Amino acid sequence: MLPRRSAGRRREIAAAYLLMAPAIVLVLGVLAYPLGWEIWISLTDFSSRSTTRPAFIGLANYVGLLSDAEFWRALGATVLYFAVTAAAKLALGAGLALLLARPSRGRTLAFLAVFLPWAYPGGVAVIAWYWMLNPPLITSYSVLAADLKHAVDGALGGGAWAFLSVAAFNVWRGSSFTAVFLLAGINAVPTELFDYARLETTGPWQRFWRVTVPLLRPYFALALYLSFTTAFADLANVWMLTGGRIVFPLVGTRAYWLGIHSGDLAQAAAWSLSLVPLLVLALMVLFRWFDRPQERPA
Amino acid sequence: MTRRLRGWRHGLLLALAVFYSLFPIYFITVQSLKTPQEDVFGSPLYVADPTFENYTELFEGGKARVRGYVIVPTVPFAVWLANSAVVILASTALTLLASVLAAYALGRLQPPGWRGWRRVLFATYVIPHTILFVPLYQVVIALGLDDSHAALVLIYSTLALPFCVWILSAYYHHLPREIEESALVEGASPATAFTRIILPMSRNVLVAAGLFTVGTIGNDFMLASIFLLDPAKQTVAAGLGVMDVSLEELVAVAGVNLAALPVVVACAALARGYVRGLTAAMLEGA
Numbered sequence: 339m340l341p342r343r344s345a346g347r348r349r350e351i352a353a354a355y356l357l358m359a360p361a362i363v364l365v366l367g368v369l370a371y372p373l374g375w376e377i378w379i380s381l382t383d384f385s386s387r388s389t390t391r392p393a394f395i396g397l398a399n400y401v402g403l404l405s406d407a408e409f410w411r412a413l414g415a416t417v418l419y420f421a422v423t424a425a426a427k428l429a430l431g432a433g434l435a436l437l438l439a440r441p442s443r444g445r446t447l448a449f450l451a452v453f454l455p456w457a458y459p460g461g462v463a464v465i466a467w468y469w470m471l472n473p474p475l476i477t478s479y480s481v482l483a484a485d486l487k488h489a490v491d492g493a494l495g496g497g498a499w500a501f502l503s504v505a506a507f508n509v510w511r512g513s514s515f516t517a518v519f520l521l522a523g524i525n526a527v528p529t530e531l532f533d534y535a536r537l538e539t540t541g542p543w544q545r546f547w548r549v550t551v552p553l554l555r556p557y558f559a560l561a562l563y564l565s566f567t568t569a570f571a572d573l574a575n576v577w578m579l580t581g582g583r584i585v586f587p588l589v590g591t592r593a594y595w596l597g598i599h600s601g602d603l604a605q606a607a608a609w610s611l612s613l614v615p616l617l618v619l620a621l622m623v624l625f626r627w628f629d630r631p632q633e634r635p636a
Numbered sequence: 637m638t639r640r641l642r643g644w645r646h647g648l649l650l651a652l653a654v655f656y657s658l659f660p661i662y663f664i665t666v667q668s669l670k671t672p673q674e675d676v677f678g679s680p681l682y683v684a685d686p687t688f689e690n691y692t693e694l695f696e697g698g699k700a701r702v703r704g705y706v707i708v709p710t711v712p713f714a715v716w717l718a719n720s721a722v723v724i725l726a727s728t729a730l731t732l733l734a735s736v737l738a739a740y741a742l743g744r745l746q747p748p749g750w751r752g753w754r755r756v757l758f759a760t761y762v763i764p765h766t767i768l769f770v771p772l773y774q775v776v777i778a779l780g781l782d783d784s785h786a787a788l789v790l791i792y793s794t795l796a797l798p799f800c801v802w803i804l805s806a807y808y809h810h811l812p813r814e815i816e817e818s819a820l821v822e823g824a825s826p827a828t829a830f831t832r833i834i835l836p837m838s839r840n841v842l843v844a845a846g847l848f849t850v851g852t853i854g855n856d857f858m859l860a861s862i863f864l865l866d867p868a869k870q871t872v873a874a875g876l877g878v879m880d881v882s883l884e885e886l887v888a889v890a891g892v893n894l895a896a897l898p899v900v901v902a903c904a905a906l907a908r909g910y911v912r913g914l915t916a917a918m919l920e921g922a
Contacts, residue, residue: 457903460855522914
């Protein structure tokens with residue numbers, strides 16, 4: 339839209355900035371200083387144990403990361419964690435949404451059941467979930483759980499079972515959100531489109547990949563992005579809960595360990611900021627799908 | 637014949653979906669209803685001799701007592717519940733207020749660069765929260781808000797806001813302009829047109845944004861336990877998290893269930909509005 343600089347439009351623009359102010363001030367007010375601090379600190383040798391003033395050392399912390407084999411292992415595990423939980427959430431969510439989209443008896447009840455894992459407050463559910471999979475010594479199923487834990491930890495390294503239990507929690511809760519979100523997306527697509535598709539395609543698989551996925555692509559993209567953001571929130575919850583006892587090597591856990599337990603805040607900042615370029619890249623790709631620029635206001 | 641078979645298959649899949657969604661909640665509920673004896677010797681899958689001991693325990697004052705094999709310190713659970721309610725309601729109100737105003741400005745008034753602003757807000761999600769609480773604590777102390785609910789309300793309000801702005805502005809973006817214009821022709825001020833016509837129309841989208849906010853805030857455990865240290869100020873998540881993990885898990889799990897109950901009931905009541913609201917925001921493109 340070309341800017342029409344009429345007096346009315348100018349007033350409208352001024353009003354718009356005024357209305358946007360609370361949200362912008364709130365978000366940037368809370369996040370700007372912490373983010374700036376974290377970036378600055380990552381360029382110094384700041385440590386809570388050192389007695390001298392932090393010195394500016396440029397990109398040395400980041401250069402150090404590149405040659406650190408542990409960093410690459412952690413980065414690999416982190417990307418894998420993102421990818422696997424996101425794929426599971428999207429697949430389960432799409433399946434549940436398609437299941438619930440079809441009219442049938444008991445659909446309302448099934449819908450409420452599917453909605454429940456997300457509605458059940460995650461901050462407290464994660465406590466229960468964690469104990470369910472990592473029970474105390476003398477519960478009725480401790481032996482079984484311990485056997486599983488040792489088998490998994492033995493195969494994948496210490497902390498793997500606890501980490502997998504967090505991943506499972508994230509998928510359980512996230513697939514519920516994704517299912518309801520995609521169901522809303524299916525409702526937003528005109529039914530005629532699905533009806534035509536039924537005539538044009540052969541078989542449910544072809545219909546799913548050629549019709550459902552392209553029609554729902556913006557919602558898949560948005561759900562994928564939200565999946566990334568919750569994947570880390572859930573991990574963070576569990577480190578706090580266990581006092582950092584989950585030390586399975588991931589970028590986030592390692593940063594937390596370095597910063598809080600060892601006091602190397604500068605390195606911790608570099609570790610945790612190292613994920614930002616990847617997330618920004620993912621966001622830029624996903625924006626193309628859920629915020630299409632060619633869509634112009636009428 | 638095949639149609640009937642398909643009906644059966646569909647029913648079976650629905651049953652599976654229900655089982656998958658409910659089993660973890662069923663499982664922890666079973667554990668929370670057990671006596672200490674049954675917790676050790678019973679079956680993990682059902683409870684033979686249900687008791688509400690673990691639930692009533694949460695509300696009993698006084699000193700720590702011995703129950704079964706364990707020493708149970710008492711916790712101010714009722715206070716925690718009230719704190720959680722205050723924090724969640726205040727953050728949700730603040731989030732919705734700020735997002736409705738911003739969404740209307742972005743989706744409707746469309747100042748130059750509105751798309752960019754919306755993207756910038758959304759992009760704040762990429763900021764890793766891992767050690768962000770260290771500088772955040774400096775801000776909180778500088779504002780004199782340590783150990784205060786206000787700190788948590790401010791921080792929580794930034795968590796769901798970008799998504800709420802996104803769906804609300806998408807909705808306002810494709811709401812036909814004639815709707816307000818006719819009100820303006822009738823002599824209403826833009827503010828009246830907004831509060832009397834636009835706002836009631838977006839009720840379902842507001843429900844969706846509100847539930848998303850509650851779900852996002854309800855998922856936090858970390859920030860609550862960092863910023864609230866005084867047991868009298870803590871929320872349920874922060875309070876239960878610091879109870880000794882290995883000894884009182886039954887009481888804590890009972891607390892989890894009890895705290896979840898009001899949220900679950902509210903969500904179930906609003907579930908339809910939630911889906912309708914999301915759909916309304918998605919119509920004609922995201």
